[in-house]
Amino acid sequence: MGFFDSILKAFKEASKPKQTPKSSVKKQSSSKPSIETKVEVKTRSYNDGQVNIDPILTKKLSNGLLPGEVLLIDWITGKKQNVRFPQYYERTYGIKPERSLKKLVKNGYISEATPVESLVSFKLPELKEALKSKQLKVSGKKADLISRISENFSDSEVMSLVGDSLTLKVTEKGEKTLEEYYYIVPAHRNDSKDGVYNVPNAIRHVKKLNYKPNNGDISWALFQQAYIDYAEKRDYGLMRNVILNKAMQLEREKKYESALFQYLRVFIFDTSGLQNGRHLEHPKYAMIPQPMGRFVKVLVKRLDIDETGLRDHFDKTWGKVRGELEFHYLTKDECFRCLLNSITEEEDGTEKVKEQLLKAYDRLTNEFNEKSLRKKYGLSLPIDLDKYD
Numbered sequence: 001m002g003f004f005d006s007i008l009k010a011f012k013e014a015s016k017p018k019q020t021p022k023s024s025v026k027k028q029s030s031s032k033p034s035i036e037t038k039v040e041v042k043t044r045s046y047n048d049g050q051v052n053i054d055p056i057l058t059k060k061l062s063n064g065l066l067p068g069e070v071l072l073i074d075w076i077t078g079k080k081q082n083v084r085f086p087q088y089y090e091r092t093y094g095i096k097p098e099r100s101l102k103k104l105v106k107n108g109y110i111s112e113a114t115p116v117e118s119l120v121s122f123k124l125p126e127l128k129e130a131l132k133s134k135q136l137k138v139s140g141k142k143a144d145l146i147s148r149i150s151e152n153f154s155d156s157e158v159m160s161l162v163g164d165s166l167t168l169k170v171t172e173k174g175e176k177t178l179e180e181y182y183y184i185v186p187a188h189r190n191d192s193k194d195g196v197y198n199v200p201n202a203i204r205h206v207k208k209l210n211y212k213p214n215n216g217d218i219s220w221a222l223f224q225q226a227y228i229d230y231a232e233k234r235d236y237g238l239m240r241n242v243i244l245n246k247a248m249q250l251e252r253e254k255k256y257e258s259a260l261f262q263y264l265r266v267f268i269f270d271t272s273g274l275q276n277g278r279h280l281e282h283p284k285y286a287m288i289p290q291p292m293g294r295f296v297k298v299l300v301k302r303l304d305i306d307e308t309g310l311r312d313h314f315d316k317t318w319g320k321v322r323g324e325l326e327f328h329y330l331t332k333d334e335c336f337r338c339l340l341n342s343i344t345e346e347e348d349g350t351e352k353v354k355e356q357l358l359k360a361y362d363r364l365t366n367e368f369n370e371k372s373l374r375k376k377y378g379l380s381l382p383i384d385l386d387k388y389d
Contacts, residue, residue, distance in 0.1 A: 053094035054200040063177060065109075067199055068093025069100045070184045073109050073174045076101065078120045078167050081112075093199075109174035115158040118167040119146045130161055186215040190252075192245040194238070196226040219249055236274035236325070240266055247295070260299045264317040267292040267342070271335055271357065272328040273382065280327070280364075282382035283357035290353060293342025300343070311336060327377050329360040 057067050068089055076083070085097035104110040113120075119127065120142075127145040128138040136148055149158065170178070178185065187202035195201075197219040205218055213221070223246050230238040247262030270290055273280040300310055318332050330338065338356050341349040361382065364373075370381050 053092070056200045056203055057093050061181065063180070065104075065177065066093070066095055066100070067181075067184055067203060068095040068097075069104060070177060070181045071188055071199075072097060072100055073104060073170055074178055074185045076104075076110060076168050077170045078113075080121060080165055080167055104174070105168075107173075108171055109177060110168050111171050113167045113169040115155070115162045115166065116146065116150045117169055118162045118165060119149060119158070121165060121167050182212075183215055183218055187218070190215075190219065190249070192219070192223075192241075194241050194245070196242060197222045197245065216249065216253060220246070223249075231324070234278070234326075235276045236269060236272070237276040239324075240269040243269065251295075251299070256299055256303055260296065260303065260313060261317055263292055263295045263299065264314055264339075265321050267296065267339055268318060268321045268328070268335060269325070271330055271338055272325050274325060274327060274379075278378060279380035280329075280382045282384050283329070283354065283361045284384065284386070286354075286357060290338070290342040293339065296339065297343040307340070310339075314339060327379060329357060329364065334360065 060066055061070070071093065072089065072095070075086075089095050089097040089100075101110065124142060124145070127142065127149065130149055130153075131138045131145060134152060136152055138145070140148075149161075153161070183202045183206055184199055187197065187199045191198045201222055202218050205222060206213070223242050227239055227242045230236075230242065243262055243265045247259050247266060250256075250259035250262060267290060270287060270292060273283070273286075275281050296310075305313065314336050315332070318335065322328065322332075328335070334356055338353045341352040341356075343349075365381065368376070368381070373379055373381055
């Protein structure tokens, strides 16, 4: 068994599901996946074959609503009745929002807000202007201004302010629905855009469990399983995207040191030259400047890490990540110098990264030809597209 395969086997063992009591809810999202979940991408034709809708989005939930209608309950709150709907309701979720809204109102999930409640749709300058008309204080947050109007304006005066701008609000029945399907709205808002963490896969994942995982656990489990699936195929580009999504989740959860580790992993992947196919990427076409440098820079500043501390973080990350990669253009020291140049404010930082990668490419082509590189790593030499212009 090769080193990469042993790493993969260990990763699989760490990802096996463990028994969890029905009443328990996981607190941490970054420790391990909740359950082994195969990430699925299923679609059906919609709108004369021009749009693909995942079939699970066309199946009614236990309360008779479609997943897109649960999203609509959350989105429509505070909106005016003549609001324009985002296209994703039709294109992604396969519902006609105007028709679904009528259904939600009819069945008591949504109702018309009172004139005072409708003031939430007003902008701060509009609320302040109303208060000035009665020489009232205009300081405070939006909720304070609305409360002040409610206390000092008659019902007819508030109605006059609102006019035809009455908004919609979620009812108690609607609130209970959002609580029951608590994982749908976050999966939409934090969709990873790569087909891994989204509403359909969140629904599939939760259906397989006999307890209620928190939203961080749902996305983390999906990311973990997707990583295993991609690693089996040596799809390094897709593996990299999963790691980036994990890093962004950890940063949202304010787990900054763990997020830094994942961003450094992405940087190491990005400079390796490995892609989804069995050929290396030519440094000419690498992402330069390295976008991960900006993410790392933000966290280094937040964590108050100096260059020595960053080197320590990098060395530990390199030691763990290098085993995931069967090849890397750079040595550890070269990769760290590229990282420093990526986060520097100096104008030549980008050029230094590019220069280092091109030197590594020259070293590679001096040491290997197509046959010897394939024999040692199973990889093809980078393609220089400029030769075909």
